[in-house]
Amino acid sequence: MLHGFNSKAAKSATADRRNGGKKNTCLLKDFYADWLENLRSTLLPLLRQSISLASSSIVDESPSCPVSLIGAMASTSVDVLASNVRSLHAHFDAYFQALDLAAGQDVTQVLSPGDWRSPLEKPFLFLGDFHPAILTILLRSFLDPSFRSISVPSSSYPFSRAWKDPSRDLIAKVEQIERGLRLIVPTLVQRLRDVQKVFFEAAVDSWVAGHQRVEASSEVPEDVIKSHLRELECIFGDANRLRRSILGEILAAIDVYQAALFLESLSNFVIGYSDEDVIREYEQRKRSSSNLLPL
Template identity: 45%
Template structure:
C-alpha cells in the first residue's frame, strides 16, 4: 500500500509506462489467456475438462496481477506529477469519454460483470470457448449478486464524494488566487496555492485509484477460475478496443458529423 511519505517517486512519464504495459497486455498476456481458455478437451458426452486447470489459473493470476501493477504505477506517477493523469492529453478521443478522475470509472467493472450475468452467452460471438465457460455465468450465486449490489451501493456514496473533493480543491485554488489578485499579491501566493491544490488533487486521485483496484480485486476474489478468465478477457479486450484503428476512425467521423457547422 502506498504511504503518504517515504516512497520513491517515479519520474518516468506515465504514457511511456502505459505503452509498454498495454503492449504486454495485448501481445502476450491476453493471447496466453485465450489459448488456455480454448484448450478444453472432450472426455465424454457429459464432461469437459480443461487440459490444464493449473495453466488456466496461472494465466488468470498473471492478467489480474498485470492490472493491479497498473494501478500501483498510477499511484507512483501521481506522486511525481498528478496533472499528467488528471489531464491526460496522451489519451485518444475514444478513451477520454470513459475517464473519471484520470482513469476508467469504477462503475465499468460492475457493468462488465452484469453484462455476463444478464447475457451469459454474449461472448460466443467474439470468441467460442468450451462448455465450462459457456455455462460459467448461467446461474450466478446469491453471494455474487449481493456483491455487485454492495459495490454499486458503495460507489453511489464514494464516487460523488471524490468528485466533490476534486471540485472543492479547484474552487479553493480559484478563491485563493482571486483574493491575492485583488490585494496585489498574486505572485506571492501563486506557488503556495498551486502546491496545495496539487497535493489535494493527488490525494483524490490516489483514493480514486485505490477504489478501482480494490473493486477489481473484490470481483476476481468472488469468481471461480472460469468466470475470472471470461471477465478478465472481456476487460482486457475492452482496453484493446480503444486502440482499434477502424473503431477510432469511425468515432472521429461521428464527432465530425455531430460538430456544429461554422
C-alpha cells in the same frame, strides 16, 4: 514492468533536477504504450489459449481415454488457466501502481488527459483512469440472461455454463459493490469541487491584491499551489484505490472460469481504445456532427 517504471522514474527525477525541474512528460506515455502492447500481444493471447485448453481437455474426452488421464488433463488445464488469470490481474494491478507513482511525481499528468490517451478513452475517464463503474457494468453484462446465452459458444464447456444461474452470494456481492460506488463516487467528485473552489478563490484573491497594490504579486502563493496539488494527489489516490479494490473484490467473488471470461472482456475493452479503425470512424463521426451544428 512496474520495476522498469520505477527505474525510469528515478532516472527521470534525476534528469528533472539537472534540467531545473523540467518534467519528462514522455515517461507515463511510454509506460502505458508498453503495458498496452504487453496486454495485447502476450497476456491476452495466453489467457485465450488457456481458455481453449481448458475447454478442449473436457469437451474432447474420448471413451477410450483413461479416467485418470482425463482428470490429470483437466487439472493441468485449470492450473494453467488460473495462472494466466493471476498474471492478467497482476498486470492491471501494476498499471494502477504505476499511476500512483506517476501521480506522486506530478498529479497533473495523470488527471489531465494528455496525448497518451486515445480519443476513445477520454470519455470514460474518471479522476485519472476509467470510471470504476465500468467494472460493475461489465460484470452485470455477464449476469444478464440475454447476454449469457450468447457470450460463449455452447460447445465451450465449462465456460458456456460459467455464468449460468449465478449464486445468490455473487448477486449480493455485486449489489454491495454497487452501493459502495453510489456512496464513494459522489464524495470524490465533491472533494474535487471543494479543492478547486479553494484554489480558485485563492487565485482570485491574489489577482485582486496584485491589481490593488503595485508591490503585491498577482501570482497564486506557492504554498497554496503545493497544498492544492497534495489534495489532488490524495483524491486521485483514493479513486485509484477504488478501481483496484473493486477489481480485486470482483475476482475474489467469482470462480476461475468466470474470472477468465471477465478479464478477457475487460482487456478487450481497454485494448479497444487504441483500435485505429474505430478511432478513425469516431473522428469522422465527430467531424460530421460538428459540421451539423448551427453557426
